[in-house]
Amino acid sequence: MDQWIKTILEEFGAIGVGALMLLENVFPPIPSELVMPWAGYSVSQGKSSFLAIVSAGSAGSFAGAWAWFWFARRIGKERLANWVDAHGAWLTITRDDIERVDHWFNDWGAAAVLLCRMIPGLRTLISVPAGFANMPPEKFSVYTGIGTVAWTALLAAVGLWLGKNYGDLARPLSWVSTAVIACLFSIWVYRLVQQRRTGSPHKVR
Template sequence: MVEWAAGLVASGGLAGVFLLMVAENLFPPMPSEVIMPLAGFAAARGQMPILGVLLAGTAGSVVGNAVWFEAARAFGAARMRRIADRFGRHAGLGPEIIAQAEAALHRNGPAAVFLARMMPGIRTGISIPAGLVELPRVVFYTWTTLGTGLWTSGLALAGYMLEEHFELVEAWAGPIGLAVMLVVFAVLGWKLWRLQRKP
């Protein structure tokens, strides 16, 4: 089954890996935890160059995230503020909360974007608020590329090196992403607790 799936990924070549990773960030047909280890497995079988797999996977993920970021940026922070001012109070989302969220993302933007790339469920989601608050493009794309490159390369190299024990990749990828997410939420919770205790 693994060899068949890896062959299917490899049949599209590096362009196929790139397009699958773009799609994974737009309307996920399958998660990166499956795509990249399969591509790494195919590279270990000599069906694709491993360096090409790493570059194609990273580039595809960055392009997929760019779509959401640029769409949210085009919508704009000013329009978002007007909507929050008009309707947000009914949902507890007034302009003050929007302003606080903007400030937090501007202040912690690089870390938030970088770490989110390794978190299940948040990986693509972070691109939308980053675009809405108009996070500088150089910040977004630099840290997206670094975080995405680390995650996708780690998955592909795991598939490449564990070749005969492929099932271990999927077993470990989820818990690692979950662990990163729990650490980030623990730090955020601690910061909020400290803020509430201040007189």
């Protein structure tokens, strides 16, 4: 995947960054932890502007977060939980996962949106309970925007700093990319195996 990301960034620049960050929110197996450091690295090589990649990455990520927020407001919690009961097994998502995130949001409110935009694995999910709770769109936009810009800028800065201080990091970044993907895949397999051992968790309660 790292070569695919690198190719898109080389061919499309900031537009590619925005598109990948949008996909990262819609399709989480494309992690921002790979996209933005690669984008920062491209800045260190004189191929992009730091402001351009952070702006594009933040815009794409923000659009993806808003898509989930709108979707949750439209479909509602119970309809989504019923869909997960029927189709969530291969995604290793259960009704209990939805309930946990929802309760966590109820405890922390708007602060949860801000903080979770900077936490891998929760960045996309937090838009869903915010939508369920009918959080005011303006408030959601402000907190999501702040958290999104902070996260994308941090990851891009890491790639930029590493590139400037250690020269050609294409191979090390490739190793990191492979490790991240392997870790995500291992977690998915583990959850899938656990579900099979304990029986289907998707039975409607």
